[in-house]
Amino acid sequence: MEELFAPPAYEWKRLSPKYRSMRILTSLIIPPIIFSIPAVIVGVASGKWWISALIWAVAVVIVIIRLAFVTRSWRSWGYVEREDDLYITHGVMFRSLIAVPYGRMQLVEVESGPLERAFGLASVALKTASPETGARIPGLAPDEAIRLRDRLTELGEAHASGL
């Protein structure tokens, strides 16, 4: 099964472990916040706090499910720079493997939001002429993200071809 998504003759490079920590944090925080809003409204408005408790219970279940998947999801990400193309894989239930030839890259972006910055992470996104490409690697250490960007830009120029 694994071999469908294995890179040919290379080892996957994995994401930074900090990405897993970030995902654990977001999994712990975001569902309780989202579910607390209706729970509090219902509780205050109707006084039936057992409904709120049910809503919070749902939030707890979601947190548990998400936590169960965090490590697998983090481990499912991988990328490898081959001679002529970049491979990216991810997904636990719905898996995908994308290959982008360097000659087709039009743009390489490094992004880092406030949360990512707090964890010392950055992501690299690749754009081609096709909107469907959607190649993005999250959760990289900033040094690695910048190295990857420079390397990809360099390879992109060397392989550049018209459309």
Added chain:
Amino acid sequence: MSASQPHHTSAPGPSTGSDPDTATPNPAPTSGPVKPTERPHPLTPFVRGWLVFVAIAIGWGREIVSSAGENQFEPRGLVWILPVLAIVVLLAGIAGFFSWYFTRFVIDDEELRIDTGAIFKRSTKIPFERLQSVDIVQPLAARIFGLAELRLDAGNSTTKLRYLSRSKASRFRDYLLTRAHGHHASIQDLDQQSVANVFTDLGAADHPLVQVSPQRLIVSFLLSTEWLIPTAISIIILVSTIAFGVLPFALGALIPLLIGMLSLIWRRVIGMFNFTLAESPRGLRITRGLTNLTSQSVPINRVQGVKTSQSLLWKALGWYRVDIDILGHADSDGENTESTASSVLLPVAALDEVELALGRVLPGFDLDDVALHPAPKRARWLRWFDFWTLRYGWDDRTLITEHGWFTHVRDMVPHAKTQSVRIEQGPLQRLLRLADVHVHTPRGPVNAVAHQLDDQIARALAIGQLDRARDARAAERQHRAVEMVRSDDHQGEAELLARFGTGRDHLLGSGGESEVFALNHDRVLRIYRSRHEAPLPTAAQLRSLYESWRAVDIGIELPLITDMGEYNGRSYSVDRRFSGRNFSSWLQSADSAQRRPALISFLDATERLQHLPSPVPGFARLIGDRAPQQFSTLGELLNDMLTGPLQTSRTRLDRDVPEVREMWNRLHGELAQRLVAPALVHGDVCPPNAYVSQGPNGPVVTGIGDFSPHTLNADPLLDVAGAVIFLELEPYADAPTDAAWLEAVAVERHGQDVSHWIDVYRRYYGFYFSNAYAVDPSLYAWCLRQLSR
């Protein structure tokens, strides 16, 4: 590359003065003296005013129609509105007049420039080679007056020039398209051409490929899903509401539906009326439209993919619709709006017409030659509704996927246009060991997905597609480089060819320095490129070198120059013709069982070159302006060889290769350690410079030609290394494997030590050819690979 973008210079240029005949001085200082400019046709303001009137009338009419349901139509409203309307039209007319008055354009042999604006002057200059397409659009009002709009597509911007007389517009279109293709032409030459037909915009030189008759267009429209579904819904709503007597309540749903149907008729019938796909001397052209005539050129090199679709009802009639992805046309919604460029190649066509059109947009593609593979049987659990229609396949240029039962869709993507590839697998697919492969193309109607393949096959398809895409891109790049060199290099060539009684159809091969034409079975004519710095001194040096080898037999054919000179401004030489085929093109057609023995004999031939006598003893450059130039050590000679190329490429290498300086110093250290007796070195032993013949025991390399300024008296291992590593540049799939294998053969012959020196010379050649980045990006990429190993 920013210099080649279209230049939009907003410049507060000097005032034109009061005399309308005074030409606008060009703000660009390089353009020299005042140049006569033209205005668009004087009827332009009237036509534009008329269009404003029509637009207002339509908008107002819509207002009345949509408000008619609520309150009664009041005729008094009309009295109010008429003067307002008159003022608006008058103002639009005045604005149109000023816009016309201050619009001036130049289309001549040097430039294409449009100046507009009364207060804020704007001068748009478009370099001819940036033009991607030139379309002619004729809205009804303009058509009545015999006027046309010229629409110029360059990069991502569209510039409109309106209005010109129709004959002038089509002349300019022809001229601009000629220039856009990189051919030199003068605007005067086109003046004599016949004028195109008023209804179809087809000139005498245009040859219609497919014409869609009105009957077929209308029948196909009435049978199309897009028409039948809203019609059926409307009828159901009408019948049910009338039966219950509640018709007025349904109007809110019916009116938008009817408007949608009318706009569909407008786009699919009126807009596509008289649809003609024609071959003109300047590429494919589409003309269409009943009221508004649109003439659109199809830039074939920008076609990114083709899609044919056939709904169930059309299947009975054998009709297809063909759409194409054209780069840069993504802004239009892909639908057939009456005037913008559209992605429709054929709105409805029979199979033979589809094949004809496919042959034009995907040259060399034949659907019958492609083996299509079905999805495995177990796909029916997931795609129960259309599993039997899922197909995929490819030939050497194009990938095909098919799916759909209600509407059968076939997507075709040329390998060279593949942007990226994705394999996807969901949880159910994992249970069934199935996966989807997506091949991404730029925005447009084409969406190639091979659904529900066996997972092993999916992986092979995806990875194979990347290889095919890479090879196709390399081939395309090479083709373009050759085209580029060729296009500027024909000055005075025809007369020279005629003098020797040959022609371009006898072209045997072309390289960076010269082109070779067959004269007869044992002689060829070599014409040096005009940009070659000193062709004749080089040829003279080569000639005496070749003469000195006539007495030596090393078992392979060597070149010989029998005559040389200059004629009509071009330098040429007459060379002996090699027997057999060019090794490079032979390699591409041979299978691996034939290739391997031929490569062994290629290595043999390479090794024999060192037995050729050198005119001077010691390490030396044999060809070139200072040749024969002797050096005391191999290191000094090779250092001298690298000096020239590195001067050009140093800054690029500094950026592209990490730690290039350490690598450079290490290479020098290693070359200084090489102890070897000097022998003759060709310097560029690669398959394009070798010839292969069919011997009694299989293919044998029988000749090596094209000695050049790379030729030295140095280390013979330079050629052995060259023969191995230049093989990686050959455009066939197994070339890297063959190169690795040939290196193993060389190591077996000469000992383990050789592997180290091949590695050293790899880096030497990597530096030596690194100045090729401008002319041959693939060679430069190869150099970077050598340097990063």
